[in-house]
Amino acid sequence: MTPEIEEFARTLVRFVRDAAVQSGDRALLPTARSPVAKRWAKAANEEAPTDLARVLIPDVVDETIFYLLQAIDQGSLRIAYAAANGKVVDLTAEGLGELSGWFMGSDGWRAKYSKERFTDDFSDLRGRHSSAP
Amino acid sequence: MVCALGAHSGCGLFGPQSMGIEFDIALGAGALRQLAKAALRKALIKSPTSITSRGAALKPYGGPGGGHHIPAKSAFSGARGYDAKAALAIPPEELGKLGVTHSTVTGAQQTLYREFAKTGKQLTWEVVETIETESLVRGGLDPDTARATVKQAIDALKKAGVPGPTRVPWSD
Numbered sequence: 006m007t008p009e010i011e012e013f014a015r016t017l018v019r020f021v022r023d024a025a026v027q028s029g030d031r032a033l034l035p036t037a038r039s040p041v042a043k044r045w046a047k048a049a050n051e052e053a054p055t056d057l058a059r060v061l062i063p064d065v066v067d068e069t070i071f072y073l074l075q076a077i078d079q080g081s082l083r084i085a086y087a088a089a090n091g092k093v094v095d096l097t098a099e100g101l102g103e104l105s106g107w108f109m110g111s112d113g114w115r116a117k118y119s120k121e122r123f124t125d126d127f128s129d130l131r132g133r134h135s136s137a138p
Numbered sequence: 139m140v141c142a143l144g145a146h147s148g149c150g151l152f153g154p155q156s157m158g159i160e161f162d163i164a165l166g167a168g169a170l171r172q173l174a175k176a177a178l179r180k181a182l183i184k185s186p187t188s189i190t191s192r193g194a195a196l197k198p199y200g201g202p203g204g205g206h207h208i209p210a211k212s213a214f215s216g217a218r219g220y221d222a223k224a225a226l227a228i229p230p231e232e233l234g235k236l237g238v239t240h241s242t243v244t245g246a247q248q249t250l251y252r253e254f255a256k257t258g259k260q261l262t263w264e265v266v267e268t269i270e271t272e273s274l275v276r277g278g279l280d281p282d283t284a285r286a287t288v289k290q291a292i293d294a295l296k297k298a299g300v301p302g303p304t305r306v307p308w309s310d
Contacts, residue, residue, distance in 0.1 A: 020203065028239065031237060032239065034237060037237050037239075037278060039278040040239075042239070042278065067241070071240070071241040071244070075240070079203060080202040081203045102210075102211055103210075103307060103308050105244050106245065106248030107248065109241050109242075109248060110248030110249045111245070111248075111249040112249070113245070126242060126245060126246075127246055127249040127276070130246060130250055130272075130276075133253050
């Protein structure tokens with residue numbers, strides 16, 4: 006394995022895998038107040054193990070993809086994408102640091118492209134056309 | 139009555155309030171000053187968030203992995219005086235300590251900025267402050283800390299000479 010691939014592996018594991026695991030652990034803390042934490046606590050109290058797992062699975066997958074995109078947004082992972090039209094784009098530069106937001110947001114990539122379940126924790130923020138004070 | 143100061147005891151620096159952690163004691167003005175100074179020093183050492191700001195412990199972003207920019211850096215694309223590396227961010231460890239879910243903050247930012255973009259209005263510091271604060275609260279930060287954090291970050295940008303946001307993030 007080349008030093009470059011080794012560096013990629015280390016960055017991927019630390020900034021994506023480990024960050025996602027740590028974030029999930031924090032959501033389990035009794036003091037956690039985010040929508041994900043509340044959803045997990047509610048499911049843990051009210052649902053059967055299989056149904057609890059059905060709640061956790063998409064959240065954990067989404068959290069992991071979020072940290073992958075964060076690593077790209079922040080420039081920790083410099084990745085070029087070769088599009089079908091042959092154009093190669095630098096995701097950090099062309100993405101303006103907004104890829105993880107496009108993925109997580111209410112009308113983002115999950116809503117647009119996913120065929121599997123996800124929880125939209127921001128739907129109540131939509132339809133507010135005047136955030137201006 | 140003298141209030142036993144603590145980082146979050148609610149004791150005002152300019153007048154102790156009854157918050158349940160208190161004791162009656164007869165002290166002279168000098169002793170009282172000493173006690174208050176010692177307690178304040180202890181609180182500042184114990185808490186990473188200063189008593190005056192009560193915000194998160196912000197640091198210059200520095201580079202890759204520097205944490206969550208406050209406000210979103212893409213709002214200042216091409217802005218005079220804006221340096222993404224020098225701009226303040228909440229470091230990853232501070233996000234963790236405060237129990238903030240980063241993905242939720244970012245999702246709320248994206249949704250709120252896109253909603254604002256629909257108004258067609260120009261993005262101002264005031265709107266940025268509102269959206270960034272609400273996003274942090276959605277991510278699990280308490281409202282007072284969120285307000286203080288965002289205010290501190292925006293003040294720093296203004297002091298750096300940034301005239302204002304240049305674009306609505308996630309708007310195109």
